Amino acid sequence: MLITANPKAIDLQAKLFRGFSDSSRLSILEALRDGPLTVGEIVQTTGLMQSNVSNHLGCLRDCGLVQAEQQGRYVSYALSDKRVAELLRLADELLADVAKGVYECTRYNVPEEQ
Amino acid sequence: MLITANPKAIDLQAKLFRGFSDSSRLSILEALRDGPLTVGEIVQTTGLMQSNVSNHLGCLRDCGLVQAEQQGRYVSYALSDKRVAELLRLADELLADVAKGVYECTRYNVPEEQ
DNA sequence: ATAAAACATCATTACATACTGATATGATGA
DNA sequence: TCATCATATCAGTATGTAATGATGTTTTAT
Secondary structure: OOHHHOHHHHHHHHHHHHOOOOHHHHHHHHHHOOOOEEHHHHHHHHOOOHHHHHHHHHHHHHOOOEEEEEEOOEEEEEEOOHHHHHHHHHHHHHHHHHHHHHHHOOOOOOOOOO | OOHHHOHHHHHHHHHHHHOOOOHHHHHHHHHHOOOOEEHHHHHHHHOOOHHHHHHHHHHHHHOOOEEEEEEOOEEEEEEOOHHHHHHHHHHHHHHHHHHHHHHHOOOOOOOOOO
16 A cells, blocks of 8 residues: 555654754754743854744744743743654764764755864 | 854754655655565655655665665665664654644645645 | 834745656666 | 666756845833
């Protein structure tokens, strides 16, 4: 039976992983591993532009990876589920072994040297 | 300290997750969860074009997520590490809880109805 | 009420990359 | 060797989406 006979689950999963597949979003998620942060704090921690952070946060929130809570005029963001952190940790471990391959994977984009 | 002070780890991780963040690659990885397959078998199972499958397999192989082994004129592919399957399983679990959010996330691309 | 701060949204631009079809490479058997 | 099968590579195209700058919205303080 074709896997694509039921494409929805795959599409959903791909969409979930896409939340993790961008450096900026990953920076945000990593920053939130140590606890909740306001948008401004995330901007400072990641060094990204505010509008960019807001965009990514909106995406991460829509997809359920982070939660927002209004606190006065600040909005505090946090990872929405332990398993988000678990996925990050598991990826860390996997990366420790396959890092060489990933690093040398220049098929699509080359990591910028500097 | 800026997280971006050491961007390499983040970039690598993003690249790793990008391996999982495309429906086609995910279909391939899912197909390989049940054991090794030849390229032709993957083509049949996923319903993707052969050149497309080969491209994605090259990417997945470069990044260390799958292993290739030549067998006669066939090439057999397999997941390269248990943790690849673990990541898929963990994502399944997470998805079970946040699926609603992911499904409704139309920020970027809308899942095609049919 | 007004101003300022914190955050969100929008349009635009630029780039990355998935897909296709054609072709090339390599292995096997006649 | 030659033909065929299995897989890989390539160029071209189209689309998705990250980043930016400008603007909108909400909250708080004066």
